[in-house]
Amino acid sequence: MDIVELEDIIESPHFLEYMERVKSIQKPSTFLRKQRLLTKSESGFKPNVSCVLLFDEEPQATLDTRCAIKVYRLRTDGYEYKRELLAFPPQTINGTIESQIYNVKSIVNNILSDATFIKDGKTERLKYPPDALHEILVNAVIHRDYSINDDIHVKIYDNRIEILSPGKLPGYITPNNIYKERYSRNPNLVRMLHNLPNPVNHDIGEGLDTARNELNKVGLVEPLIEETDNAVLITIKHERIATLEQIILDYLKQNPYVTNKKIREISGNGDINKVKTAFQRLRKEGKIRLVDPNARKFDYRYELISEINDLN
CATH class of the missing domain: 3.30.565.60 (Heat Shock Protein 90)
Structure with missing residues (x-):
């Protein structure tokens, strides 16, 4: 940044405040150089873009790019x-x-x-x-x-x-x-x-x-x-997350059955017991039922009751 002199940054109140906040006792030019905020040029070290964004009093006027x-x-x-x-x-x-x-x-x-x-x-x-x-x-x-x-x-x-x-x-x-x-x-x-x-x-x-x-x-x-x-x-x-119950019902509108594992997969909720509770609530409300009541618990599959009645 040829337009900015090292002294412009060192004398900036933003830089002085920063040095006080981080409690640095280094020489200002040494601090800036060690923090890679200066670039060496033919005329000496010059502040780079990061340095200007952090400490310049008017970075939007100094830089030749918009940064507001x-x-x-x-x-x-x-x-x-x-x-x-x-x-x-x-x-x-x-x-x-x-x-x-x-x-x-x-x-x-x-x-x-x-x-x-x-x-x-x-x-x-x-x-x-x-x-x-x-x-x-x-x-x-x-x-x-x-x-x-x-x-x-x-x-x-x-x-x-x-x-x-x-x-x-x-x-x-x-x-x-x-x-x-x-x-x-x-x-x-x-x-x-x-x-x-x-x-x-x-x-x-x-x-x-x-x-x-x-x-x-x-x-x-x-x-x-x-x-x-x-x-x-x-x-x-500003959109509410679908409840597990709604995710289950929406999935069953497009598929013949669903499992606990599938709902955990598509909802991103890895809590097997929370998903289990959602299935239990829907069963109690009469919206879904087990495909095979005699299946082992880990093999439970659920289907929509309304679709079954419609087919009958």
């Missing part, structure tokens, strides 16, 4: 963007990447505090677990591709939140293995933020998994992760 976050509130559950659907003009959040994360969280929480929508004739609040929103937002900021000239876009709809982060998934990460594999596009950013006390990230590859678990706790479906032409789109739906 835009927040929208759209009063619709549709997928077509129209300006007249905006509740207010999109808000642009600038600043260092750490400050962006906290400022966006505050703005989103304020929007959600009185966000409602109509479902089945009833007014419902748009409510999501804060930790899930935090993890997905942090993931978008620290893993985006900063070489792409675009901002992160956070769109709050009546039935979902969409977070669009520039750049495809890094390395060998895919939507299918993202919960199991780890790969950091911006390791310097991840490390520097993690080194802070009470960091925004924990750097153990658990961010999206934590988000999924937090959504599960309140009965909402897991985030939908998709790759577009040049970005990653994560959608947090």
Whole structure:
């Protein structure tokens, strides 16, 4: 970054505050060099992009790429963007990447505090677990591709939140293995933020998994992760997880019988006793029955009673 001088960073209040928070006693230039935040040039060491994002007083003005976050509130559950659907003009959040994360969280929480929508004739609040929103937002900021000239876009709809982060998934990460594999596009950013006390990230590859678990706790479906032409789109739906009973009945509408093992497989719920209890409730309600009452317990198969009566 030829436009930025080392002194610009060393004298920045953001850098001075960081040094105080991590209690570093190193010489500022030595600290930056050892943290791989400087690049050697013919004229000496220069701050790199990660350094500017972390410590520059106006990184959005300094960098020749867009690196802000835009927040929208759209009063619709549709997928077509129209300006007249905006509740207010999109808000642009600038600043260092750490400050962006906290400022966006505050703005989103304020929007959600009185966000409602109509479902089945009833007014419902748009409510999501804060930790899930935090993890997905942090993931978008620290893993985006900063070489792409675009901002992160956070769109709050009546039935979902969409977070669009520039750049495809890094390395060998895919939507299918993202919960199991780890790969950091911006390791310097991840490390520097993690080194802070009470960091925004924990750097153990658990961010999206934590988000999924937090959504599960309140009965909402897991985030939908998709790759577009040049970005990653994560959608947090305000959609309830189907109960085990509903999963069983839906499966039996398409198949002649079902087993405990099959329901554990398709529901992702590995608790054999919880699935067993769901089968017992449906049997008690007269909705399903055993195909063979004399079968061993581990060989139980269940079928819909209504379909049997219809055939008779």
